[in-house]
Amino acid sequence: MSTIYIPTPLRRLTIGQSKVTLEGESVGAILTALDAAYPGIGERLFDEQGQVKPFINVFVNEDDMRTLQGLDTPVHPSDRISIVPAMAGGGQ
Amino acid sequence: MNLTRYQRQMIFSGLGEAGQRRLLASSVAIIGCGATGTVLANHLARAGVGRLRLVDRDYIELNNLQRQLLYDEADLAAGLPKAVAAARRLRAINSEIAIEEVVADFNPGNALDLLGGVDLALDGTDNFETRYLLNDACLRLGLPWVYTGVVASYGMTATLIPEGAAARVGREATGCLQCLLGDRPASGGPTCDTAGVLGPVVSVLASISAGEAIKLLTGGGEINRGLIHVDLWDNSFETFQLAGRRPDCPACVRGEERFLNAALGSRSAVLCGRNAVQVSAPDVRIDLAVVGERLAALGQVSRNPHLLRAQIDAYEITLFPDGRAIIKGVDDPDLARSLYARYVGS
Numbered sequence: 001m002s003t004i005y006i007p008t009p010l011r012r013l014t015i016g017q018s019k020v021t022l023e024g025e026s027v028g029a030i031l032t033a034l035d036a037a038y039p040g041i042g043e044r045l046f047d048e049q050g051q052v053k054p055f056i057n058v059f060v061n062e063d064d065m066r067t068l069q070g071l072d073t074p075v076h077p078s079d080r081i082s083i084v085p086a087m088a089g090g091g092q
Numbered sequence: 093m094n095l096t097r098y099q100r101q102m103i104f105s106g107l108g109e110a111g112q113r114r115l116l117a118s119s120v121a122i123i124g125c126g127a128t129g130t131v132l133a134n135h136l137a138r139a140g141v142g143r144l145r146l147v148d149r150d151y152i153e154l155n156n157l158q159r160q161l162l163y164d165e166a167d168l169a170a171g172l173p174k175a176v177a178a179a180r181r182l183r184a185i186n187s188e189i190a191i192e193e194v195v196a197d198f199n200p201g202n203a204l205d206l207l208g209g210v211d212l213a214l215d216g217t218d219n220f221e222t223r224y225l226l227n228d229a230c231l232r233l234g235l236p237w238v239y240t241g242v243v244a245s246y247g248m249t250a251t252l253i254p255e256g257a258a259a260r261v262g263r264e265a266t267g268c269l270q271c272l273l274g275d276r277p278a279s280g281g282p283t284c285d286t287a288g289v290l291g292p293v294v295s296v297l298a299s300i301s302a303g304e305a306i307k308l309l310t311g312g313g314e315i316n317r318g319l320i321h322v323d324l325w326d327n328s329f330e331t332f333q334l335a336g337r338r339p340d341c342p343a344c345v346r347g348e349e350r351f352l353n354a355a356l357g358s359r360s361a362v363l364c365g366r367n368a369v370q371v372s373a374p375d376v377r378i379d380l381a382v383v384g385e386r387l388a389a390l391g392q393v394s395r396n397p398h399l400l401r402a403q404i405d406a407y408e409i410t411l412f413p414d415g416r417a418i419i420k421g422v423d424d425p426d427l428a429r430s431l432y433a434r435y436v437g438s
Contacts, residue, residue: 064332
């Protein structure tokens with residue numbers, strides 16, 4: 001089971017949980033499992049082509065998945081997946 | 093120049109007197125003087141950055157005082173624009189540096205001018221449209237800049253060094269904002285107006301960014317080459333490694349300057365979550381006294397040297413000398429433009 005960090009804006013969909021654990025062999029499989037477990041997350045993460053939206057960064061441990069193999073990046077049970085959407089606010 | 097006031101940072105060996113002199117010789121533009129911008133400006137003015145240019149389009153509201161550290165109730169009562177109040181406060185803190193305030197919307201028509209002659213730009217904006225424009229402008233001018241975004245209890249900062257700035261600042265180039273966030277500004281995400289924001293989170297993230305600025309200006313230390321992400325609600329502090337330059341990036345690789353080239357004209361922009369619309373009119377100068385006299389027959393009008401405020405029916409119109417207005421009580425841009433035409437002129 002890998003740990004997935006859920007950003008605050010999506011926690012409404014994970015019943016308030018900031019971390020969830022799920023099984024999957026790749027980043028894509030884990031994000032799909034996440035959507036299955038918590039319906040509605042998928043449409044916040046993926047565009048119509050099934051790609052992760054550009055302003056959402058997905059990291060495997062400390063590395064941007066785009067520097068690895070994208071959604072095909074293999075995931076080990078000890079890995080931590082972080083979903084980090086870009087933030088607009090400057091507090092104006 | 094007497095450097096006594098900087099003694100505590102000069103005895104820090106990483107900075108020293110040489111670093112202090114570099115700070116005093118440098119110039120920084122801070123775009124946006126809200127929560128992030130006031131923390132950035134506060135640190136840099138106290139640290140002795142020699143020239144600060146503060147750019148902000150807005151005026152102070154009561155709900156700003158919770159987190160915008162340079163403002164107080166007297167500024168609110170005086171109806172001051174943020175850039176004016178921030179500059180006044182910072183001059184009281186450090187009278188030995190030059191502070192220039194600019195009450196204006198940072199837009200494609202003035203972006204290059206507002207960043208002219210500075211060594212570094214800092215992002216205190218509250219929206220991605222403006223940040224993408226800042227990204228284009230910094231790429232054009234070869235300026236390093238620091239992105240800071242904060243919402244609710246969390247935020248992020250990234251230090252961005254265009255190829256054209258790398259040699260001058262002695263650091264390796266990074267990807268740009270579009271490499272990090274994609275080709276179009278994100279929309280519909282949470283903002284401080286919809287999801288709120290805690291003051292301490294802004295201070296943490298903006299202080300990290302101010303530290304980045306000091307390192308970039310003095311040439312010391314290790315800069316942040318990743319994405320620093322902090323959430324104070326669950327005590328998470330992480331630095332993610334970034335992918336770097338995207339080989340097909342329209343901004344930093346192809347140089348398209350889409351946001352710098354965006355059409356400028358009579359424009360209106362909905363100010364998210366505020367039930368307000370900004371209407372801009374390029375190339376006009378407004379005599380606030382004349383407009384004030386005219387509007388006094390229609391509603392309640394108050395005025396200071398920086399802006400005029402008229403309460404007419406359910407609308408509050410704040411008009412600046414450059415012809416720009418922020419109209420509260422409306423979220424429809426067409427209605428805002430027609431109100432502008434009726435009360436200010438077309």
